[in-house]
Amino acid sequence: MSGLAVEAAALGVLTGGVYALMASGLTLIFGVMRIINVGHGALVVLGAYLSFVLFRQWHIDPFLGLVVTMPVMFGLGVVLELVFIRPLRTDREALSVLVTYALALGIEGVLGLAFSANFQQLSVWYESAGVQVGDFHVAYVYGFGFLLSVAMLSGLGLLLTRTTFGAAVRATMLNRAAAQLIGIDVAMISAIAFGIGMATAAAGGVVFGITTAFNPGSHYDLISRLLTIIVLGGLGSFRGAIVAAVLMLVVQDVTAVLWSPTWAAFTFFALLTLVLVARPQGLYGMRVRE
């Protein structure tokens, strides 16, 4: 019994890494632009379908395919920001929720037209093949996904802390108006941040598409998890997003083996509720006056 729990916890850490990557994109977008991208889940699903097409048509490995899908999704993100987010002038926070919600519905509809509502899965060789650790079997895909996430999160961390661009991003996150006053092109930073968020969605989509059967409607499940992760971590906090993602997946996977898989997601929501009672700003969030 406890062995199962340890295995579940280990798997939780590995998948938690991937959720940390997707949630980082979401929290980056919030931090820079002060908007909640409700369409993030739909974009992860879109990323999964892009990889699916590359894999099905040209037999391109989903992980290698990221060389193509990440730039495509980055470009799409910049375009979406320019067309749908930037025109919002008044009441941005509320309206952006609605706009990105509409984008999610639109993407769901388009994917449904293109691929039908049937469930798909990326069936690669490392989906089931894996290594034996003691009594446990861990499929390679979890390891690959974890490594990819660690690599991308480190890259993102270096970009944000070691470059001039990163300094501009952090300045924008701290104080948009002041950043603008000292000559930072806040509009451009926003578009690029949205693009980076999409790129993380593409990367997350690959692992999601290999480990889970998905259809165009899968984004509801994803977005409810990703949003609760960034709220638990504290909106705009990368450290919070990573800690909360790993915590969520561990709690969920352990609940699934010790109690029941149907209650796994519920446990996490319950945990979120408890944290919010004690700390409405989340684990690493700061109290802000809005």
Added chain:
Amino acid sequence: MRLAARGAAAALGAGALLLPLVVDPSILNVGVLTLMYVGLATAWNIIGGYTGYISLGHAGFFGIGAYALGLVVGHLGVPGGYGPLLLVPLAGAITAAAALPVGWIALRTRAATFVIVTIAFMFMLQILATNLRGLTGGSQGLGYPVPQGWGPDFVDVPFYYAMLALAALALGVSWWVRRSKLGLGLLAIRDDEDRASALGVRARAFKMTAFVVSAALVGMIGGVYGYYVTYVYPQFVIDPLIGISMVLMAFLGGAGTLAGPVLGALLLEPAQLELAYSFGSARLYLVLYAAVFLVVILLLPRGIVPSLVDRLPHSPLEEGRGGGNPDGPA
């Protein structure tokens, strides 16, 4: 203007009362669902529009109402007919009781966090409704008694008037809130909560009141809907699309105004039903719905009513978001 608005409202009310007498019974269900959304958008507006707390989880309260009424009717063994409709206030009370702890937690957060917490609450309820099979029937659904003796030409009529009564109730409450000290406090909270608190507005109590009242109204409407469709399933009553539709309607007409949500629902719900009817395919419908949605938000971000009011020389009627905008066209 004030007189014209009252005249229009009276004409609309009279038309709504007489509608079942004149339209073909087979299309009365458009009326039932439109009135349902008039009520939902108006109820949502009390917390989302006046107070500025954007709840995307109101479909959760809709579901609570639908399950609550079904369970009460089932346990009391009320037969189909007018009985279940008379028990609707009880569904409202149960929903209000459920909204108390939800609001207590959710309203500790603000702005973006509040939006997300309401979404999480809705999905949490969906999981509960699916998993608590003993109570809700899980994915098998929860059945209502079928009304006996209501022929196909009549069956929509009681539901139509029930929805009309609830829409009128929601409007009455919304109107009263808007004119009361409570409403002024809510608007102050929307504009600047910290300043409002500092000036003596009891922000916490006011927000809770708005949240619970809004939820109770939505729950009652959910109850009538559950009885109307006779079978309640988790994903169809706790449906994110229902939750977002009421928000979109309020924004289209003008969130924070009395007439805005009504106007938004009257315009959008028939259009939505027409879209769904003529495009059969749920996916194409979803794409078109998203397109309408985006156009509305990008072209009319403040909604129809505030935009119209700005065009009038003096506009004491609606002091919504846009009231007295100096940049507005004269």
